[in-house]
Amino acid sequence: MKVAVLGCGAWGTALALVLHQNGHDVTMWSYRADEVEVLCKTHESLRLKGIHLPETMLFSAELDCVDGCGLVVFATPSFAVRQTAKAVAPYLKPGTTVVSVTKGIEANTGCRMTEIIRQEINDSCKVVSLSGPSHAEEVARRIPTGVVAACEDAAAAQLVQDAFMNSVFRVYTNPDIVGVELGAALKNVIALCCGVSDGMGLGDNSKALMMTRGMAEMARLGVALGGKSETFAGLSGMGDLIVTCTSMHSRNRRAGILIGQGKSAQEAMKEVGAVVEGYYAAHSAYILAEKMGVDMPVCRCAYEVLYEGKQVQAVVSELMSRSKKDETAETNWK
Ligand SMILES: NC(=O)c1ccc[n+]([C@@H]2O[C@H](COP(=O)([O-])OP(=O)(O)OC[C@H]3O[C@@H](n4cnc5c(N)ncnc54)[C@H](O)[C@@H]3O)[C@@H](O)[C@H]2O)c1
Structure with missing residues (x-):
């Protein structure tokens, strides 16, 4: 499956590695063209010291990189989720499964991250939260980890479970988003x-x-x-x-x-x-x-x-x- 990860921070990078190891075609997006330039040149993570990113992993500063993706992962800090969702909305095809891995509550509205994303993107997209005890530094080093994919829609939660789960990254589902x-x-x-x-x-x-x-x-x-x-x-x-x-x-x-x-x-x-x-x-x-x-x-x-x-x-x-x-x-x- 073609997958985009929005955010080249520590967590976006660790999850991009998991998805790549699971055989998906991964593009990482950053809002900063200079970050993308360095990543393309070095394939060295900017936030996870010593972590090399595979040569087949792509990097982009353009949000049209979500075109054709079956899964789009939001991995920006909470304060940037609404602006990122607004900006990517025109490029998301209806029915895309979207995953929020950001941990926060919006300051002025009290909205959860998936609520923000739902407000900004096409209604037909399913939005799942992926969360749990998972330090990026350890996930990137393939240390056994367990998380939960939460969505009222069981099929969407299972799609995310299937996309991320492997022998060192265990994913449970939970309807209580x-x-x-x-x-x-x-x-x-x-x-x-x-x-x-x-x-x-x-x-x-x-x-x-x-x-x-x-x-x-x-x-x-x-x-x-x-x-x-x-x-x-x-x-x-x-x-x-x-x-x-x-x-x-x-x-x-x-x-x-x-x-x-x-x-x-x-x-x-x-x-x-x-x-x-x-x-x-x-x-x-x-x-x-x-x-x-x-x-x-x-x-x-x-x-x-x-x-x-x-x-x-x-x-x-x-x-x-x-x-x-x-x-x-x-x-x-x-
Ligand atoms: N680091 C972890 O181990 C970990 C684990 C689970 C969840 N999380 C959650 O993931 C989210 C991201 O954390 P992180 O550790 O990757 O953070 P980070 O500080 O390593 O990186 C943040 C990324 O967000 C980008 N960013 C900053 N401002 C932006 C903007 N205005 N628009 C778009 N992108 C912007 C930066 O370029 C950077 O790539 C947080 O909500 C965090 O709680 C982190």
């Missing part, structure tokens, strides 16, 4: 907070507390927005939360560590040098939680630190001195 996308976006906020905890020199207990109560509030918002609670115990919820909160590959956690050590959010993101989705998702989660009347103390504190300059020490005291709660009553798993 709401839960899968919200798990993917919100865990980045919790990972950033776990990084802050590590950066401040707090302990394993603090991080486990943050992860567990973070998961509880992720599920609360997810269920309020129509997701299923069990999805949050799956690959795109618990799975991705574990990998992102504990790994040095996670730029969200790395940004959090720097903030915990006293850097500002802007300084931390500059130092990380790649997209820190948790920063944007903290804003979106705060707005959505307010709108839905859902209690999300960890995400609210992340918002206050990242956008209002609140001190991290004050946030720890605030979180620890909240009123007494019943663990399961408050969690509201349905």
Whole structure:
């Protein structure tokens, strides 16, 4: 099958390699002609150091590269998804299966990534979310990994499963696209907070507390927005939360560590040098939680630190001195 991957970042590159290894004809698109020029010349990944891209992989700065593709993968950062979808829409033939691998929630609208894409492209295209605990660096090195392809349309989810699955890349399906996308976006906020905890020199207990109560509030918002609670115990919820909160590959956690050590959010993101989705998702989660009347103390504190300059020490005291709660009553798993 002819496939296009939109975005030449770390994740777009790793997934392009998976698709190429599975025998598909892959073209990677970048919005920057200079990036494409370097890729054509060197076949060396720009974001994954030491990863060589096969000679038969193509690169393009033109969106007409999606012409004739059975599958188009969106792998840009969340802030660029709407503009990319708008720009590619005229070139997508009706019925194309589109995959979003971006993890985020749009800032002003609260839209999930597949909602944005659906709003901008032809109605007849099926839009699937592919998500899970998957560092690009490890996928590119063929380290065994498992993800989930989510879509209400089972045939579309299975098409994506078939396209990506191989002996080192296991793909499950799930009809709960709401839960899968919200798990993917919100865990980045919790990972950033776990990084802050590590950066401040707090302990394993603090991080486990943050992860567990973070998961509880992720599920609360997810269920309020129509997701299923069990999805949050799956690959795109618990799975991705574990990998992102504990790994040095996670730029969200790395940004959090720097903030915990006293850097500002802007300084931390500059130092990380790649997209820190948790920063944007903290804003979106705060707005959505307010709108839905859902209690999300960890995400609210992340918002206050990242956008209002609140001190991290004050946030720890605030979180620890909240009123007494019943663990399961408050969690509201349905
Ligand atoms: N890196 C991972 O391991 C990983 C794993 C799973 C999901 N993701 C998700 O994939 C998405 C992309 O992450 P990444 O790691 O590839 O990021 P990256 O920082 O490595 O690369 C981002 C890419 O987006 C492109 N880009 C930037 N601005 C753009 C614009 N305005 N229009 C079009 N393209 C633009 C850049 O050229 C770059 O190629 C994020 O939502 C991330 O959460 C990443």
